[in-house]
Amino acid sequence: MGNILEHYRVLGISVGAGLSDVKSSYKHLCRMYHPDLNDDPESEELMKKINIAYTVLRDKLRRDAAFRERQAYPRPMRRYPTPDPRSDMRKANAEKEAKAVLESYFEAINACDYSGAYSFLSLYDKRHITRESFVDWRKSVARLYPMRDFKITSGLPSVTVKFNDGKSCMAYKYRVIITEENIADGCAQSGEVEKVAIHENRMWRVFLGYQGVGELTRGFEERFEVRRKHDIARRWNEYCTGLYQEYDMLSVEGMRKAATREIYRQKRFGGTLTFAAVSVKAGDTKGNGQDELLRSTARTIAGSLRETDVPAYIGDGVFTILFVELQGRNAEGILSRLSEKIRKNAGPLLGGKAAIVFEYESWSGRSLAGMDVINRVLRKFHKKM
Numbered sequence: 001m002g003n004i005l006e007h008y009r010v011l012g013i014s015v016g017a018g019l020s021d022v023k024s025s026y027k028h029l030c031r032m033y034h035p036d037l038n039d040d041p042e043s044e045e046l047m048k049k050i051n052i053a054y055t056v057l058r059d060k061l062r063r064d065a066a067f068r069e070r071q072a073y074p075r076p077m078r079r080y081p082t083p084d085p086r087s088d089m090r091k092a093n094a095e096k097e098a099k100a101v102l103e104s105y106f107e108a109i110n111a112c113d114y115s116g117a118y119s120f121l122s123l124y125d126k127r128h129i130t131r132e133s134f135v136d137w138r139k140s141v142a143r144l145y146p147m148r149d150f151k152i153t154s155g156l157p158s159v160t161v162k163f164n165d166g167k168s169c170m171a172y173k174y175r176v177i178i179t180e181e182n183i184a185d186g187c188a189q190s191g192e193v194e195k196v197a198i199h200e201n202r203m204w205r206v207f208l209g210y211q212g213v214g215e216l217t218r219g220f221e222e223r224f225e226v227r228r229k230h231d232i233a234r235r236w237n238e239y240c241t242g243l244y245q246e247y248d249m250l251s252v253e254g255m256r257k258a259a260t261r262e263i264y265r266q267k268r269f270g271g272t273l274t275f276a277a278v279s280v281k282a283g284d285t286k287g288n289g290q291d292e293l294l295r296s297t298a299r300t301i302a303g304s305l306r307e308t309d310v311p312a313y314i315g316d317g318v319f320t321i322l323f324v325e326l327q328g329r330n331a332e333g334i335l336s337r338l339s340e341k342i343r344k345n346a347g348p349l350l351g352g353k354a355a356i357v358f359e360y361e362s363w364s365g366r367s368l369a370g371m372d373v374i375n376r377v378l379r380k381f382h383k384k385m
Helices: 002-011 019-033 043-057 060-068 085-110 114-118 123-128 131-144 214-241 252-269 288-304 328-350 371-379
Strands: 147-155 159-162 168-182 187-200 203-207 273-281 310-313 318-324 355-363
Touching (some): 002 043, 085 114, 085 168, 085 203, 123 203, 159 187, 252 371, 288 310, 288 318, 328 355, 355 371
Antiparallel strands (some): 147 168, 159 168, 168 187, 273 318, 273 355, 310 318
16 A cells, blocks of 8 residues: 555645545646656656556545555645746746747848858758758748848747657747838738747757748749739839829839839848939020920930839939949949930030039948938939939
């Protein structure tokens, strides 16, 4: 009977306790010491004793026999075993470390440092996904959903990740709200995903669980192509509504939208931008002659630009051009040739005291574009975007 009394002690209940007390004590101890919920190395051995005690004491005959033949045995001071505070501290530290790894992973992705984000992946993912394929995959995702912000809202109950080779790892799940910038219309979209961090080789790592990312990359590329065609059609409609009707160019509002979109692209993905303003002032030409001069200038500018460049007329003889992927060392030569072409095509419309003046600003590499710098260029012509 000594062993049976020991089972009562393991479950932390008094000798002769009923079946309901046995079951409630067993459930409570499972929640505290199950290896999936407690990373203490001794929890597995203690759980074995708890299972044996429960198997014996749920048998009514054995319980009755233990009650009849019980020996003097000191009752425990507590109904349940005292939990180890060090175990709770280790669990809290593990949750913090897992969350910190996820935050570092998303910060690297948000900074477009995909090689850096790859270093936070689990060894399982690295065996199945190469660094190059991971970078290509993240680039294809960024083209479709450029991420602007993320927030880890809450942790889900800890889980166990089991691999095909029989190994298992402790893991934490987290809910992550991702806010993505829709560069087509300038609005933000939010979505919620679940991400897993696993404890592997004494380190916390981000677990994707993919066998490969080739199919994922192709899927994102196909969706991006569909979205690109849709955006082209919508932008054409926006272009037509933002057109300066008289000179067949964008208005101030249309240029502001185009500049905002291209500035965001340059900040997000890098590249080169050049913004230029060209002022055409006719000397002694007045009335219809001034209008004809502006129309001639608009036709000359539109016919001299690439498809990717954006022209606009913002009033008072001032034209603006947003050159995409044009470096500053080439901009001055292009604008000088454009001025000569305007002068040549306008001919006698310019009059005697005509003036063609241009200003520009370029951004490339580490220098980022901004509406404040664009307005600095326009300030010389007393205009504002």
